[in-house]
Amino acid sequence: MSVDDPPRRERRSAAPTRFGVHDDGERDEPLLSVTDLRTYIRADGGPVRAVDGVSFAVDRGETVCLVGESGSGKSVTCQSLTGIVPRPPAEILGGEVRFDGTSILGDESRLRRVRGDRIGHVFQNPQHALDPVYPVGEQIVEAIRIHRPVGRDRARERAIELLGSVGIPRPATRLDDHPHEFSGGMRQRVAIAIGLAAEPDLLVADEPMTAVDVTVQARLIELFRGLVDDGLAVLLVTHDLRVVAALADRVLVMFGGTIVERGPVQEVFERPAHPYTQALFASYDGSGSGGDRPQRRPDATASPPDGTVSRSDGTTFRTQRTPRGDLPTDGCRFRGQCSHAIEACRGPEQPRAYPVENAATHAASCVYYADGRDPGPVLEAGRASRPEAAEGDDD
Amino acid sequence: MTDSHPGGTAASEGADTPEDSPLLEVESLEVHYPIRKGLLRREVGRVRAVDGVSFSIGRGETLGLVGESGCGKTSTALSILRLEEPTGGEIRFDGDRVMRLSGAALRAFRRRTQLVVQDPNEAFNPRMRVGEAVAEPLVLHGMDDETRRRRLVESMLERVGLSASDADRYPHEFSDGEKQRLAIARALVPDPDLIVADEPTSALDARVKADVLALLDDVRREFDVSVLFISHDVDVVRRFCDRVAVMYLGEIVEKGPIDTVLASPAHPYTRVLLGSVPSLDPTDRGRSRPLTDTVPDPADPPGGCRFHTRCPEVIRPDDVDLPADLWERVARFRFSVAAGELPDGIGHDGSEDAAVTPATVREAFALPDRLPDDAVERAVADAVSAIVHGDLEAAHRRLAETVPSVCERAEPIAVVESDRTVRCHRYDPGVEAEPRTWSRNGE
Numbered sequence: 116m117s118v119d120d121p122p123r124r125e126r127r128s129a130a131p132t133r134f135g136v137h138d139d140g141e142r143d144e145p146l147l148s149v150t151d152l153r154t155y156i157r158a159d160g161g162p163v164r165a166v167d168g169v170s171f172a173v174d175r176g177e178t179v180c181l182v183g184e185s186g187s188g189k190s191v192t193c194q195s196l197t198g199i200v201p202r203p204p205a206e207i208l209g210g211e212v213r214f215d216g217t218s219i220l221g222d223e224s225r226l227r228r229v230r231g232d233r234i235g236h237v238f239q240n241p242q243h244a245l246d247p248v249y250p251v252g253e254q255i256v257e258a259i260r261i262h263r264p265v266g267r268d269r270a271r272e273r274a275i276e277l278l279g280s281v282g283i284p285r286p287a288t289r290l291d292d293h294p295h296e297f298s299g300g301m302r303q304r305v306a307i308a309i310g311l312a313a314e315p316d317l318l319v320a321d322e323p324m325t326a327v328d329v330t331v332q333a334r335l336i337e338l339f340r341g342l343v344d345d346g347l348a349v350l351l352v353t354h355d356l357r358v359v360a361a362l363a364d365r366v367l368v369m370f371g372g373t374i375v376e377r378g379p380v381q382e383v384f385e386r387p388a389h390p391y392t393q394a395l396f397a398s399y400d401g402s403g404s405g406g407d408r409p410q411r412r413p414d415a416t417a418s419p420p421d422g423t424v425s426r427s428d429g430t431t432f433r434t435q436r437t438p439r440g441d442l443p444t445d446g447c448r449f450r451g452q453c454s455h456a457i458e459a460c461r462g463p464e465q466p467r468a469y470p471v472e473n474a475a476t477h478a479a480s481c482v483y484y485a486d487g488r489d490p491g492p493v494l495e496a497g498r499a500s501r502p503e504a505a506e507g508d509d510d
Numbered sequence: 511m512t513d514s515h516p517g518g519t520a521a522s523e524g525a526d527t528p529e530d531s532p533l534l535e536v537e538s539l540e541v542h543y544p545i546r547k548g549l550l551r552r553e554v555g556r557v558r559a560v561d562g563v564s565f566s567i568g569r570g571e572t573l574g575l576v577g578e579s580g581c582g583k584t585s586t587a588l589s590i591l592r593l594e595e596p597t598g599g600e601i602r603f604d605g606d607r608v609m610r611l612s613g614a615a616l617r618a619f620r621r622r623t624q625l626v627v628q629d630p631n632e633a634f635n636p637r638m639r640v641g642e643a644v645a646e647p648l649v650l651h652g653m654d655d656e657t658r659r660r661r662l663v664e665s666m667l668e669r670v671g672l673s674a675s676d677a678d679r680y681p682h683e684f685s686d687g688e689k690q691r692l693a694i695a696r697a698l699v700p701d702p703d704l705i706v707a708d709e710p711t712s713a714l715d716a717r718v719k720a721d722v723l724a725l726l727d728d729v730r731r732e733f734d735v736s737v738l739f740i741s742h743d744v745d746v747v748r749r750f751c752d753r754v755a756v757m758y759l760g761e762i763v764e765k766g767p768i769d770t771v772l773a774s775p776a777h778p779y780t781r782v783l784l785g786s787v788p789s790l791d792p793t794d795r796g797r798s799r800p801l802t803d804t805v806p807d808p809a810d811p812p813g814g815c816r817f818h819t820r821c822p823e824v825i826r827p828d829d830v831d832l833p834a835d836l837w838e839r840v841a842r843f844r845f846s847v848a849a850g851e852l853p854d855g856i857g858h859d860g861s862e863d864a865a866v867t868p869a870t871v872r873e874a875f876a877l878p879d880r881l882p883d884d885a886v887e888r889a890v891a892d893a894v895s896a897i898v899h900g901d902l903e904a905a906h907r908r909l910a911e912t913v914p915s916v917c918e919r920a921e922p923i924a925v926v927e928s929d930r931t932v933r934c935h936r937y938d939p940g941v942e943a944e945p946r947t948w949s950r951n952g953e
Contacts, residue, residue, distance in 0.1 A: 184716065284804060284849055284850035284852070285850040285902075298580075299579065328578040328579055329786040330800065332786065333788070333797050333799075334803055336797075354715060354716060357787060357789070357790055361789070380792040384790065395716055398717040399745070
């Protein structure tokens with residue numbers, strides 16, 4: 116580590132970069148790096164380990180998608196980055212978040228400089244981001260002026276530009292409209308415009324296209340692609356694998372507060388390696404006729420609709436009664452629902468991220484991929500769950 | 511479900527309707543909402559939420575109703591359940607005219623049709639044990655015997671994958687997926703013939719969604735229920751439905767067997783809708799694109815075919831002498847100007863901008879310096895120059911008077927194409943335009 120230290124210090128003292136323009140200094144450190152982040156949420160009957168040892172990085176101009184179902188810790192992860200997670204009940208217990216060479220976690224004055232300025236946020240429900248009693252232009256102007264020393268007129272011009280760039284027709288005439296005068300998709304674009312107001316380097320977007328129609332979603336996907344082409348880095352939270360396929364450079368799959376699989380989007384879609392990823396993909400099978408396809412869920416027989424899952428040792432496990440309460444808090448969090456589970460999954464530590472089929476960048480946190488073990492059966496199940504199989508119907 | 515049910519089944523068994531007639535027939539359904547203004551609440555306009563919709567659902571059949579928000583799916587559903595008063599048209603349930611039902615016949619109808627809503631959290635009273643909630647329809651329809659109710663409810667809870675003892679719990683003790691199972695149980699308890707499911711899985715996670723769908727599919731076969739399944743999720747509709755009807759701005763533009771419509775959509779709107787769903791193949795990132803993104807106001811829908819302002823396949827007028835691709839660009843130009851959807855950097859603030867020149871406007875819409883058709887070229891040139899001067903309105907007027915298409919002049923008729931119905935001029939033998947072939951990316 117000591118070898119890395121000097122350049123890091125140099126970067127720290129460098130003048131802050133603004134408006135997405137970066138000095139040309141060499142950067143071997145990603146824009147955002149998160150190491151062993153832990154955020155627990157206080158609850159009756161002990162803390163919920165919402166984020167339990169999460170590490171990842173986002174490079175400049177890269178789109179990283181964080182996938183998982185509700186309660187997997189995606190949103191809490193994002194909110195922990197800039198400290199906007201409500202505390203209490205949440206508590207950030209540990210880990211490091213470095214942004215552009217600086218450690219920001221727990222440093223409120225640094226966070227204040229970064230939050231909304233160099234890291235923008237977009238939330239799922241634009242209603243939460245927009246104040247219904249103020250015109251949208253006012254809200255964008257405010258977002259700009261909090262972070263930039265510009266006059267009202269200049270900020271207004273900038274707001275028009277922003278609204279135009281997120282695809283709002285006749286932005287100059289819409290500036291004085293209130294949020295309720297916009298359709299859902301348009302409101303989401305306004306929320307994105309606010310997230311972009313200070314020209315951040317990183318946009319953290321939590322399910323930004325979940326509540327919109329497919330045609331609007333398609334437009335938002337194009338909008339994000341354009342922003343990334345212009346150098347923006349995006350951390351996108353979604354549970355929609357189709358959105359992931361459309362946007363991601365890399366994918367992080369979360370389950371039970373841990374990242375269970377990570378890799379380039381094509382690798383993960385080609386070879387979903389972790390049993391949870393496979394279950395997720397299998398549930399996605401869009402083929403209705405389904406003729407030549409086997410059971411949609413590899414563990415479908417083990418998981419009748421009553422939410423009872425049989426473990427390989429013969430005991431049963433009840434799923435979803437309290438969605439998070441029943442998950443193990445050590446070892447592999449998915450083992451209770453996994454048809455491949457073995458003794459080694461019990462932990463105590465979460466399985467390391469092992470490379471999948473010797474790929475350097477694709478890794479699964481599953482003991483089957485450990486040295487000397489045969490991941491064959493798990494990979495075989497993965498082949499059956501590959502989502503592309505469903506695409507035949509589209510063409 | 512061997513117990514007999516309250517309310518009787520006289521309407522279905524005693525009636526002389528043949529078993530092969532559809533369970534539900536909807537004919538030219540219209541639901542218009544008045545827009546009122548001023549002190550006297552005078553009607554100044556009407557939102558045509560549903561405007562002449564016809565379809566039928568056979569016994570045991572599942573029909574998917576898809577379309578974007580605001581297209582009238584939910585208004586259609588509520589009218590069918592007689593939870594909303596249509597302003598026109600006819601709905602027949604098992605041969606009876608729904609709007610004429612009253613008294614015992616209406617009560618029987620209420621028992622035989624059930625609704626499952628999108629958000630299970632809104633479907634249950636938090637202070638009522640779920641057993642009581644699921645039994646409520648039985649109470650309402652006159653089953654007084656409490657032990658029998660309890661027995662029915664318990665067996666139904668087990669059927670939907672919960673346990674009999676769950677009847678004594680409260681809604682908050684259940685996950686969303688389980689609540690949706692409860693909603694399904696409650697809908698099934700009165701032994702209905704038709705379930706209207708309005709986005710029943712949209713609020714659920716992928717794996718839970720798959721399970722709930724599988725359950726719905728099982729029980730609808732087991733209990734031989736017809737389902738009207740409203741969704742904007744093409745994956746879900748594909749998996750669950752026998753037939754599908756696609757709605758746009760209050761009208762059904764295409765309907766037919768699920769495999770036919772989703773594998774080879776015929777109507778340009780269906781194509782745009784399917785082509786907007788991202789592929790699960792990360793290497794395939796194309797999409798089919800409507801001419802404009804703006805959905806017209808349902809209070810003032812476009813004349814002719816309602817989709818023509820966004821239709822990438824809008825028909826070229828006979829007197830326009832342009833190759834198909836150039837025509838599409840001119841149409842895109844025209845309707846983008848009409849909708850105010852100008853590309854970044856052109857005409858944003860309506861004032862004159864030094865950077866906007868005729869060349870940049872043409873470039874933004876991929877229009878060549880000169881179009882081969884003189885009349886169209888003159889209109890485009892005038893419009894371009896109007897845009898450079900910041901006068902969108904003039905540009906729009908100039909384009910509208912020169913390039914009218916059959917699509918905006920005449921309402922398309924419903925054409926039966928083998929096993930599906932399409933409302934598009936391209937399928938009308940009386941119109942000189944051929945249907946185009948389709949591929950997912952619109953190429």
